[in-house]
Amino acid sequence: MDRTMIKPYEELDLKIYAYTLPEVPSHDGYIKVGDTNRNVKKRIFEQVGTAGLNPNILFEKIAKRSDGTWFHDKELHRFFKQNGIPKNDFNNYADEWFYFNGTPEKAEILTDKYIYRDYDDIQIDESNSDYILRNEQRKAVKSTLDYYNSGQEPKEFLWNAKPRFGKTLTSYDFIRKINAKNVLIVTNRPAIANSWFDDFHKFIAWQETGMKFISETDSLKDKALSR
Structure with missing residues (x-):
């Protein structure tokens, strides 16, 4: 058997x-x-x-x-x-x-x-976290980066990503890879701005101190910088 x-x-x-x-x-x-x-x-x-x-x-x-x-x-x-x-x-x-x-x-x-966890002298801020992209997220970043560096036109690249793919964090990783200076984020629901803001401060802001998150949406009033 x-x-x-x-x-x-x-x-x-x-x-x-x-x-x-x-x-x-x-x-x-x-x-x-x-x-x-x-x-x-x-x-x-x-x-x-x-x-x-x-x-x-x-x-x-x-x-x-x-x-x-x-x-x-x-x-x-x-x-x-x-x-x-x-x-x-x-x-x-x-x-x-x-x-x-x-x-x-x-x-x-x-x-x-x-x-051996011998680092009592190091102050670790648990509100800050690093991230590890999943395999499909890494592939998305690499494919986009390859196209970006190829010089092809138009400068557009679509991710046909399913819900819960992790588009916010994956986008931030790509932004860091190309050393972007200005990034415009357009969403169809202002409430989504909260997830962009939260991920920025948890994963990105402490590593990229020159980056600032600016928003005029009401859902981030008194939280994000405004113009």
Whole structure:
């Protein structure tokens, strides 16, 4: 008799890794920090091997805090930024590079501090959150960015996205990728402005301090800036 085995859960087996590219002058002082549930060395060489580069792998660690909870690279990235480590967005897409200015050992020290939750000296504002786009959201951003950079006309790109796709946060991510200066948001319901405002302050404002949310809608009176 054939018995179908159903796994009640899937082992996460997530790992954090870091590497440098010594042969690339523009990346001097920068460290790439990412996560994967695959073989770390294989994953890194998928990223840079086709370009003939030789990465210097600094470390790989199980992405699990000392209290047993798993974490993703974006959460560690936020911790880096709270410790004053600048991030660079190479080519408007490679956004996991942090500038440690010739002190690669500090990347591992901070990672260990985060894993062992040894950061009482860091004030963490729980009202601010980083975000991780889902796969379909990342694809939407990448497709739009590729078209934007292609020089094609017209400069229009439609997302035929279902409800609950997460268009607000996905749009904000694209806005950040192209370093937009002015963005006009038009909705058919003024009440939707609340979700745009809330996501902006929760996910974006603390990371992009030069960005301001301006609105004249009544639903955001006394909350958003006005002209």
